[in-house]
Amino acid sequence: MQKDQLLTRRRALLAGAAALAAGAAGTAGLLASTGSPDPPARSTGPAAGAAARRALKPSAYRLRPLTGDVPPRAVPPPVPVRRAPLLRMAGRGRTMLLTFDDGPDPRCTPHILDTLARYDVRATFFVCGEMADWNRDLLARMADEGHVVGNHTWSHPLLTGLSRSGVRSEMERTSDVVEEACGERPQWFRAPYGAWNRTVFQLGAELGMEPLAWTVDTGDWAAPGTRAIVDRVENGAAPGVVVLSHDAGGDRSQSVRALRSYLPWLLDSGYHLTVPRRPPA
Template structure:
């Protein structure tokens, strides 16, 4: 179903998940500041954390920080809308799974009979694998959003491969199927990272509508951002983790019934 924009992300004949290459630190002290893309000279790749750690509640704000003035244009080989002859839209949720907000979003989707795509952070999925299973059991697609949410365009190829490959391996272990979709943190792809994404059997996905829920503009602000731009084939960006997401849940509960009453069908992304 993906149009020509996904050519670079066409599925490989097989999937191979590679360990970090020499020189790629697998566990360094601290974690990247998720309020902005990590600096080029200080990449960090933490190992699995204990589930009790509070890092999952730290905001990963600035998801679209690269879309402001001076930012590079979206990569032409990444899908932002999907060709469809029907009145379909594609709701996506990044940065989870989260023990509070992911179940709440799942309940809203279930109540409305809607499907969506969840781009998960590997270290969060590692801590809450049962939520990963809940997402899949409800019929939603699970995509790869890297292991620690770094800016891929600032990393060497070995680190990009580790971030994406490690997350794909975990999803495969939990669900029995490796993901075939990936979204780069901050929406930042370049040719090397896209090539690795392709080698790992995934198609890259962007977005056409930013709900801007990561700015916490209020339920009305999120609802207005989605309703004002909605159109057939649009991919909508929202978040179920990385910060306080109660506004996201309440906004979804408000605008989703209106969209469906207007004839829109929220569907999962299928490569």
């Protein structure tokens, strides 16, 4: 009796081992066929349908990146706390900077970008977070075409009237949007209305941004006329000059037309239009 029980148990173990071997062979065959350049012929019929229903599916869990694989936010490079904004840019020869504030605005910004692209010129756009959040495609285009995207706060407030936490929120939220749209955080900041104080300089430096003001104000925000804007740029042109214009905050069609006029004049006059570079600490 005991001998029969031992034989029965042995047969069961052998059968189980055979089943495991068959399963392993089937799995190996499936993996091998996945890597084969010539897929096996597709079978048809009820058996094929049942096999398809039993086919392995990729695990959604395996497709998720591990927490440790997500790169941490880049730490901004150290920036000195300045007591005044930069007004001019040092550079060789007749170098000038064109800057545009308050955008991006789908009504005017694309026309400005088109004109800059036509003449292969790079500019700096100080964007407001509220506008940038709704027009991330324009931010991406700016970055793709080699322009510098700077921070001009979230809602364009008078920063000298805000608390420290309020100033930080205005700056940081805008930097977040720029990073999400362009792939990197802004390295330049411009205070609305040119209103600076110690808090603004300190927080800007903490967020990795240099303060940049301007040398020539086109006054285009007041819509003085296309000719008046052109005259202010051409009369104020000089090496190191930073020109202030706007591509949002109202009807900026005069700014668009003025750029089409003074940009070729600047180039013909030997000026090199470029983007800002960090000065030595």
